[in-house]
Amino acid sequence: MTSSTAAASPTAIPPSARRPFRWPALLTETGRGIAYGGDYNPDQWPEEVWDDDIRLMKQARVNTVALGIFSWARIQPTEHTWDFGWLDRIIGKLGETGIAVDLASATASAPMWLYETHPEILPRDRYGHVVNPGSRQSWRPTSPVFKRYALDLCRRLAERYGDNPAVTAWHMGNEYGWNNRNDYSDDSLAAFRRWCEAKYGTIDMLNEAWGTAFWSQHVNSFDEILLPYHMGGDSMVNPAQQLDFTRFGNDMLLDFYKAERDAIEAVCPDKPFTTNFMVSTDQCSMDYAKWANEVDFVSNDHYFHEGESHLDELACSDALMDSFALGKPWYVMEHSTSAVQWKPLNARKRGGELMRDSLAHIAMGADAINFFQWRQSEAGAEAFHSAMVPHAGEDSAVYRGVCELGEALRTLSDAGVQGTGLRRSRTAILFHAESEWATWSQTLPSMRLSHWHDVRDWYRAFLDAGKRADVTPLAYDWNGYETIVLPTVLMMSDDDVRRIAAFVRDGGRAIVGYATGLVDDRFHVGLGGYPGAGGGLLRDMLGVRGEEFNILGGEADGEPDEITLTNGMTTRLWQNDVTSVAPDASVVASYAGPDAADWELDGTPAIVRHPYGKGEAIYVGCDLKRGDIARLLAELGVVGVAGTETDPRIIHTVRESDTVRFDFYLNRSRDHVAVNGIAGEMIVAQRVDAASGASDACAIGRNGILVTRTNVTKTSRK
Structure with missing residues (x-):
């Protein structure tokens, strides 16, 4: 990787x-x-x-x-x-x-x-x-x-x-x-x-x-x-x-x-x-x-x-x-x-x-x-x-x-x-303990929200797309990243929204999930349309305005319990009824098909991309399966196009200092996975088979891990 x-x-x-x-x-x-x-x-x-x-x-x-x-x-x-x-x-x-x-x-x-x-x-x-x-x-x-x-x-x-x-x-x-x-x-x-x-x-x-x-x-x-x-x-x-x-x-x-x-x-x-x-x-x-x-x-x-x-x-x-x-x-x-x-x-x-x-x-x-x-x-x-x-x-x-x-x-x-320190990713998924606590409330449109589980699902989707993201508290400084992801960050103060808008305006990319920014830090709903946090600034950044939430579930006998999107993706819990989109925004996908029509959502924007300042905001107005998130990341260019990322069955991390680098390769699948381009001295190997005739390749088995060590200089660090 x-x-x-x-x-x-x-x-x-x-x-x-x-x-x-x-x-x-x-x-x-x-x-x-x-x-x-x-x-x-x-x-x-x-x-x-x-x-x-x-x-x-x-x-x-x-x-x-x-x-x-x-x-x-x-x-x-x-x-x-x-x-x-x-x-x-x-x-x-x-x-x-x-x-x-x-x-x-x-x-x-x-x-x-x-x-x-x-x-x-x-x-x-x-x-x-x-x-x-x-x-x-x-x-x-x-x-x-x-x-x-x-x-x-x-x-x-x-x-x-x-x-x-x-x-x-x-x-x-x-x-x-x-x-x-x-x-x-x-x-x-x-x-x-x-x-x-x-x-x-x-x-x-x-x-x-x-x-x-x-x-x-x-x-x-x-x-x-x-x-x-x-x-x-x-x-x-x-x-x-x-x-x-x-x-x-x-x-x-x-x-x-x-x-x-x-x-x-x-x-x-x-x-x-x-x-x-x-x-x-x-x-x-x-x-x-x-x-x-x-x-x-x-x-x-x-x-x-x-x-x-x-x-x-x-x-x-x-x-x-x-x-x-x-x-x-x-x-x-x-x-x-x-x-x-x-x-x-x-x-x-x-x-x-x-x-x-x-x-x-x-x-x-x-x-x-x-x-x-x-x-x-x-x-x-x-x-x-x-x-x-x-x-x-x-x-x-x-x-x-x-x-x-x-x-x-x-x-x-x-x-x-x-x-040695862990090398950072270019992407930070933002975590907010108070948003997790807020999802425990029994007064929300759905009792099935979980901020932390959505963080995990987006993290896994990045792995599925061949990349690793960092997970960083909302309260910390994440300005060094290229992309931030806000999955079900339900609660956002006005200051939080201003920080995110400034990040995008200065050239960053923000991916904002369907249940993000619904209430402020007092649990007050922002008025004027959803998402209402920040007195309308979050809506301006995203280029969308919603009026209602469409909540699905098996409890409604005889009702459609999933809706497809025009790009083939599927949503099964929550769809925002987006009623207006900024003129300079582009609709990536809309709700479509007979189930969408049954819920009066046919043609309603589901995923919207909006330029803002020097950066861009991407609004994902519905829940998606992990596989669909991974596909979306590739289609939006957040990760490389299909085929250019590393085998997603391997988690690869780097720990390094000014003089030494350690590469860790972990097999997250049940298969033997071939890994090429390995540099350095192999110092720990469990369930690893050397590739025939190649000094920089091996196969890592189920529950396997490989650790290599490479001496580096400051000029050789990437």
Whole structure:
């Protein structure tokens, strides 16, 4: 695959808001290398097992572990007793073996005695029911009582281990928001009222933003504000109120994280801090574009999506992670060696996927590969979650795969992969957490919208067209790209629209999807026709005006449930009824055929191309299948014409510095795929067959991966 020239790396807005990048050292001679290991829970096992753990870690080339994530009850067995002895001993054993420790604040799960002593820290659900202890995160982020106990634990850990050379990083909490994202307690209500007052300043501003004139929801003071509790039956929550509550939940957990971090940093300021995000296209609970500003290095927990989208979804999620990291190295804090136990379908990994998935993360910019967990639990809720040492022990395919991966990561470390940057694409698909949250509202024309899934589908369509796109937060700077794509970016502020219009006016290309820009950041619909965001500026840029939405679905018995376009493409969910097109716009495709006529859309523009300033805007006014998107990209010239792109069955990425380049080739198909034009020294190859008589060609099999290394000079870089 021919790699694109590097675009300008996206940066946070404003850059000064971000903490300086700091990466945890390993206990190697240089402190460098790709980090490899996983969550380690020695407190689940008798101490006689620990030496065997250390032996197996050394054998697998493990060089780091995350320690103590769920160990609060072991560290503080009762309110007035502390037991650090076991933690001292295991940190000592790990450090002596050369295994670095990412030490947790241990606050993810409180001990049962704390819940018994202070039941007021328990969250409540939207029905008013107490969320009882026994799982993770059964505490209120806004509870002053819980915070007091949690920060005391943080300070004690910092005082005891801040100077320990084996502890090279701090791991705050764990997957914040997994169980307490939305809390409807009295503490939360009081905090939400304060949050609203800080955001809006006056109650009149809040009433305007929430549109409280509808359904007689006007409030006279911030003390009258309520949470979006269950309101009976299928009652619909005020969408602006619900969105603000979702924003509030994000901010309260971020504030709690910062309080933990700051408590430890006051004692131990010289080691980096992180917390593990949860970025995959099945979960997007936090606004990680904001969270990324508050960590020293970005880390993520990623679990594969079963089925044919497995590798594509991984690459899409990783593309967003690399943007959060601003092109700096990032950390895979958790993924799985094989099956998990928490999905409706817990598929295991096929042969080669343990290695392939791990190196795919490296190919997308990660410099750390860690699993949950080291040793598979004998009991508890995650006993059937795969691990590096499975129930079958070291004489197992999984552990042998873990050892093979350790060797491959050592090879990549020795070759100099660590610290190299991922080469950018020319295209950025824009991601917006608040637009994803907005699609959760039960007040939209369709309940089947998903911004994140549309990002994934467009990402996969680019792969199908033989190109790789980046995925970048809407809030970041994407001006270095040639093309931006906005799939179901439902919510756009006036400032967002102005930035996009300026991008196009200055020579960029924007592809805008069918459900983009329908509401502003207050969940107000823009008037004058669709899409209404930006006071009409988005319509002007696109050269279109719509009046209604046509929504299809199998629920309407006897009605057409799909509509074809004049170019042969098909739409099955949503069609915008575009009633006017700018004189200088060109209609790429219209709705056509008997089903379009039945819905009174025959001849209505579906895809429109419009010059704007020095650039162009492309409006895709209906949902399209992935294959149709890939075809559209080629027909519009966003990617090369058919036959000029690389085999779409291969994902090709480049990581590089001023002196070295690494090419990663991953097979995303079930076929053996021939790859030609390979340059450099082959340093890692799994399921790769050399081509007969050719030094620059090979065939990569299913779940195969090839990594090559080439020395370069500044003048030879493209």
